[in-house]
Amino acid sequence: MKPLLKLKGVHSFxxxxxxxxxINLEIYEGEIVALLGSNGAGKSTTLKTISGIIKPKEGTIEWEGENLVGTPAHKIVEKGIIHIPEGRRIFGGLTVTENLELGAFTVRKNKKQIKEGIERAFDLFPRLKERAKQTAGTLSGGEQQMLAIxxxxxxxxxxxxxxxxxxxxxxxIVQEIMKIIKEINKQGTTILLIEQNAKAALKLANRGYVIETSKIIMHEEANVLRADDKIIKAYLGA
Ligand SMILES: Nc1ncnc2c1ncn2[C@@H]1O[C@H](COP(=O)(O)OP(=O)(O)O)[C@@H](O)[C@H]1O
Ligand SMILES: [Mg+2]
Structure with a gap:
């Protein structure tokens, strides 16, 4: 089987x-892949490079047989890759529903599709439905993360x-978010998950990559990583 996404020899500065x-990394359709590593290792930079915020100096990023390097970020969104950045950047002055409508705007979906998308979001996150008309800035941290997703x-x-x-x-709340990520995956979306909470991430993931000071040092099935001494010591709190 061919990977959905494949990074080959990627260097970013x-x-x-x-x-x-x-960086060499592959994601297959239907997987949940965890990207683990301590602060400053290069996790966020990996996502920024895939989503076109940063252009790599070397290497290729293959997506459905095409090299994404040099493709502008908004075009990458249109190709089906979404990046939810750190720190949940929602629009605090807009309502929950307005924030969701803006999410669809990037791909210019029609009214019916937008309505269906909002219904799907509310099925996944009933708490957002209860707060549909509330401004996003008044939501709790967990609810804001749910809205960002x-x-x-x-x-x-x-x-x-x-x-x-x-x-x-x-x-x-972390447990709740993890459960929903699993559900989103079950409904057919492939997931690349960065987590400091390695325990929670490896419970969910099929496979994991470990990045240390800009390099991938290990990639394995999640259950192998969970049993690995070095991983336990470094990330799982022995
Ligand atoms: N905007 C930036 N300007 C300069 N250096 C940055 C910037 N963002 C990240 N870095 C550096 O790049 C390295 C990787 O950072 P990052 O990918 O954010 O790490 P992680 O997400 O794993 O904590 C770190 O050394 C960090 O200091
Ligand atoms: Mg980061």
Missing amino acids: YGKIHALND SRGLMSQPKLLMLDEPSMGLAPI
Whole structure:
């Protein structure tokens, strides 16, 4: 089977900082892949490079047989790749529904599709339905993360990339978000998940990649990573 997404020898820089050094990574359709690593390792840069925010200096990013390198970010969204960045950037002054409508705007969906998308989001996150007319800024942190994810889903992506969705949330809310990520995957969306919470991520994921100081040092089935001494020590809190 051919991978949906394949990074080959990718190098990305911020000025002179070599943030990604020869990244090779594959994601197959239907998978949940976790990207683990400590602060500053290059996790967010990997997502930014895939979504076209950063252009790699070297390497290729193959998506359905096409090299994405050089494709502008909004075109990459149209191809079915959505990146939910760190820190849930929702529009605090707009209502929940208005935020969702904006999620569809990037792909210019028609009214009926937008309505269906909002219904899907509300099925997935009943709490957002209750708060449909509330301004997003008044939502709790967990609800804002749910809204950020729902907004990303409005364009019906094939690949959803999540950058630390559990950041700053209470454990019970983290569990809820993880459950919903699993559900989104079951409904047919492939997932690339960055998590500091490696335990939660590896419970969910099929496979994982470990990135350390700009390089992939390991990639394995999630259950193999969960049993690996080095991973346990470094990321799972022995
Ligand atoms: N906007 C930026 N300008 C300069 N350096 C950056 C920028 N963003 C990240 N970096 C550097 O790139 C490296 C990788 O960062 P990042 O991908 O954000 O790590 P992670 O998400 O794994 O914590 C780090 O050394 C970080 O300091
Ligand atoms: Mg990061």
